[in-house]
Amino acid sequence: MTTPPFSIEETKPSFWKRYGSIIRILISVILLGRAIRAIDWVRVEEAIPSIDWKWLILCLVILGISYSMCSARWSHIMQATGFKKSARDYLSLYFAGGLINQGLPTTLGGDSYRAIAAHRQMQKNQSHTISLQQSFLGVLLDRSMGLAGLCLLGAVGISVSGSVLGAWVPNVGLLLLFIMLLGAIGLAVLLQWEPSQKIYLQLMQRLKIHHPLPATLATWGFKAIWWQLIFAVLIHCFALAAFWTCLKACHVDAPIEALLIGIPALGLLMLLPISISGWGLRETSLASILGLWGLDPSLVILSSILYGLAILISFLPGLPRLIHKG
DSSP: OOOOSSOHHHHSOOHHHHHHHHHHHHHHHHHHHHHHHTOOHHHHHHHGGGOOHHHHHHHHHHHHHHHHHHHHHHHHHHHHHTOOOOHHHHHHHHHHHHHHHTTSSSTHHHHHHHHHHHHHHHHHHOSSOOOHHHHHHHHHHHHHHHHHHHHHHHHHHHHHHGGGTOTTHHHHHHHHHHHHHHHHHHHHHHHHSHHHHHHHHHHHHHTTOOSOHHHHHHHHSTTTHHHHHHHHHHHHHHHHHHHHHHHHHTTOOOOHHHHHHHHHHHHHHTTSSSSSTTTTHHHHHHHHHHGGGTOOHHHHHHHHHHHHHHHHHHTGGGHHHHHHTO
């Protein structure tokens, strides 16, 4: 008797696939509950009527600029792959993907949407098409540059503000900054070197990604790396400014050095798929980090909740695309 190629047990979904979403929701609820327990409700009740809404409107403007810059970076990379659409198309795709991420534990869901939607648009509307693998490569390159900018800003923050954690910490920040910049330059040089290009192309061929070099050079190539890194750091500076406006709306005067550590640290923590769109994780983390500078945890948590709502509102322009085009 021959054994079937797949048993019933092998085809069953794994525990994480079956219960992962429930677990993440529970973690978000637990973290939010912990943050709420730390709130001094008297302070919050006093702060809410005096919230300065002008600062929150400014927050929405800053976030809109930041996400539009992200869309511009992604469009530059995707155009190098051969996906040529209007700025409006790129914006709608990016904001739709960002809106999807507001209900998911990581950015992977929205990133997948962007890649698949771009691939389908090329199939429907143009004679020239790009493979799904090429589309995913464009999104991956975009995310890699975003992560690089976040890490660079974090290293700057540690070098400027790390003394609150220890006298030796600023030196570590400078060292990390030097290593990351040196690594980025080294990668850019390698991508210009023909032997390393051949190795890279062979690796991409195994992954069935054709013509990966134009998009890769448009992101990490020696001519592009300088402005790409500056652009990436600037995007995260806008995110920092947006959260600062939420603090100002709640009449919290936060030193910039606190945010230079808090915001990059939060960005890295939110890469972990342990909560829904960072809810709970954002509030507890920022309350702990900014508490090192003596900021009121209750008002920090309130500001963080306002910031999360502002992010959700900022991505609402992507809703019509999700409704009409899916």
